[in-house]
Amino acid sequence: MMMNIKEWVVRNGELAASVTGGILTAIAWATSHIHEDAAIVLYILAFIIGGFSQARQGVKTLILERDLDVNLLMILAAIGAGCIGYWAEGAILIFIFSLSGALETYTMARSSKDISALMDMKPEMAVRYRDDIEEKVHISELEVGDVIIVRNGERIPADGTIQEGRSSIDQASITGESIPVDKEAGDEVFAGTLNGEGALYIEVSASSESSLFAKIIALVQEAQSEMPKSQLFMERFERIYARVVLGITVVLMLAPPLLMDWTWNHAIYKAMVFLVVASPCALVASIMPAMLSAISNRARKGVLFKGGAHLENLARVQVVTFDKTGTLTRGRPVVTDMLMFHGISESECLTAAASIESLTTHPLARAIVAKAGEQGLTLERPTDFQAVTGWGVQAYVQSDFWSIGKPGWFEEAEICEQVRKELHRLEMEGKTVIVIQRNDTIAGLIALQDQIRPEAQTLISRLHTLGVRAAMLTGDQEKTAHKIAKEAGIDLVYAELLPEDKLRIIKELQAQYGHVAMVGDGVNDAPALAVANVGIAMGAAGSDAALETADMVLMNDDLANIESSIRLGRKMNRVVKQNMIFAGAVILTLIFSNFVSNIPLPLGVVGHEGSTILVILNGLRLLRQ
Structure with a gap:
């Protein structure tokens, strides 16, 4: 039990520190009526414990990047309040600010959990069968052509083809399919998927670094590190804005006592309230929780993005272009x-x-x-x-x-x-x-x-409902292309194309319509996928070149996920706009109230940090769309 508590504290250190700071603040407030000096000591402890994480981050940004962020602004406001005797207000500010920070950390982790959980599914060992001898080896030692044994209930350690045996395979970690798929000799299987009731002899077809599972993990890492343009803009804005707020705060501290006959305590208190309510915490939190929630939502449906910027771009798409063979059709005549x-x-x-x-x-x-x-x-x-x-x-x-x-x-x-x-x-x-x-x-x-995919007609119809055009780019002959296009309900048909022709047409469509998405699966689609605003690859049947070039991967090859992803991307953009408008309105209202109504510091803290928590929760709604 003690070990579980220790692990919880380690994993939730920021939240634990915030709660501890809050408890110390409550004890200090109760003690202040009995012994003021003891209360001040407790308040200082609450400052140190509750605000350590934010202070460290703020100082780190200041020293390493020579810049200001909201963490440093909040700590300075709390210290300023304490210096003029408002220990309780400063401690409350630290508590609520650290609590909202802990909540943001939790929600960010929660929203990306569905993606990062893949990392825990990576198999490390395999049973290699060679010369009638079973040998347990690390997956890095497997070579193409090796035969491995996978027993019931085990994860398949490498991509390969079943040589002997029959079983149902849970492929949810790769394709998002909720129902296990029956597999037998000759069928392809993927690393990271879960074997059902049967024992399988599998011939390895790819090294551990080249497996589909390894590629997914690489996509995940790229998605977690890449920020959308809106977030990059917000971070630049935050740094400029923080300097402006700090500059105005200094003016508010010095000018009124010198020019308007205010007391220093009153001026500093007003400046500290301004520093709190004007800080852009809620604005900064308007984007990333919403973006990660949307990406996590898609991951559960078998759709992987290489970053939030691509979901943002997908929402602006006006034309979706499709390769024919293997994309609109099954690729199996x-x-x-x-x-x-x-x-x-x-x-x-x-x-x-x-x-x-x-x-x-x-x-x-x-x-x-x-x-x-x-x-x-x-x-x-x-x-x-x-x-x-x-x-x-x-x-x-x-x-x-x-x-x-x-x-x-x-x-x-x-x-x-x-x-x-x-x-x-x-x-x-x-x-x-x-x-x-x-x-x-x-x-x-x-x-x-070639048989058209059953979901293709529905997808094209739904794209039209969204106001998005559909185009087909294919190297096939005109008659075949127009036959498939008519059956699917596609608007624009371009046939008998070479790879360079596809790239040229993507550029022409971009010039005419704006943002263009390209959906493909082959090596010949890679140039078009690269030049499109959003490149979408078929994950199960796609070539390595297509997977590496694309910005978005349909792991279960379900075309319906394109339309639902466009809808989710548009909703994400709306949520971000809602958050930014709400956060900006709260900041302006609190700044105005500080000069007109003399709002107390605790109320300013509640209003400011409350708005931060609300925009985070609003972003989390995208997890369940």
Whole structure:
């Protein structure tokens, strides 16, 4: 029990010091009616204990940066009050100021807890399986190609592919998915995710430094260190403002006794009240708690930002541009049509095509093999296999010679009018068509099409509701691009683009509309992601280049998070404006009241620090949006 109390005090030192200072202040106030000198000693202790943290920070800023901050202003005000005999007021000022500081520290930690908790999930050790021997090693010793064993209830220590076993994997730490995902041999798994009930043999596919989990931690560290422009402006403003306030305070202390026949005590007291109520504590606290709360909110939904500036920029976006393949679509084409000619059966044609395509790794080949698997066809072993770069593949299956590839690979004379008509129809529907030839006869056509993500249409519709346009940038052909764009409801379509073309179009859209976001997943999207005001990468399927270049990462590839993030960014900006207007109004009201109504120092402290606490709590609302 004592250890728990000790740990609590260590972790909550600022709050403990504030509470201790408050208790000493209360005891000193009660003692002042009995023994004034003893009360002063207790007040001094309250000053030292309650104000030590703020005083140290203020002096550190003064010495290292040769600048003033609100911490030093508050400590000077409290010391000034004590020097003219207002010990109780000074101690109350220290107590409330340190309490609001402790609350701000707590809320900042609370708002970033959902992100920083990832650090505690980082696995350190792994069980490597080599030559029938299990060996426990540090994750840094794992190499690509090693096989590791992960038992039930353990965290997966490295990115890899399941070689043997089946289990449900809790991927919440990576993708934000609340429901575990069933995985089996051939499926990809990520470091930091939690294995369910089964034992898995996993082949390592990335070193510990290159794992997706390591990249997330790097993103987190960058997000916690990078400030939005508004916060940077506020910090510069705070330093200039603090000098002005201190200068006016000195004038208020000296001018009235010399020019207006005030007593020194009265002038110094007025100056101390001004120093308290004019300090920009609430203004300074208007931004960071709100920003960290919003970033934490997104992290729980599987969205990572590299800093608050990017959420701030996202709120201003007028156009969201999308790469097509792997972003608006799943990036996994499927067979949509199969047309056979010259009396050749579908099963015979598909068996031959899948048998040959099983020797390649092309996405279209995998789709054809998958279609054969769905129909329960048994594949043959091809002979004399040959890949013709840019056109297709060919091989013997049993005694027949089969060619599978693009329509342009085949002679016009070989394609009869019926085949040509069907080929044109399928291409007009935006589908990719593969021609299959047996010996010298066109045996059939297989049409494939990438499937649009089910959430894409809803996302585009909601973006339009927000007044945000949607554009597609793709290297695909015009017909396919317009087909997908029409299905998704996209406004602007740019097709047959090279990477440099995408970058050029982003700049043109920025010139025409303002802030532009780019959503992509591939290496060819990296230049556009970099030049966009906000680059958004698909986390699960995205390339390393896309993840490193982007400002925002969708860890679960859920496009719906783009719209909700724009809404949250806009709400964050509104909350920040509310905070700044409220804080400014309170400061002006208290300054005016100090000169007109002679408000006492404790009331000034309550008004000023109370407004600080209120703007912090207002920012915390974004945690639950």
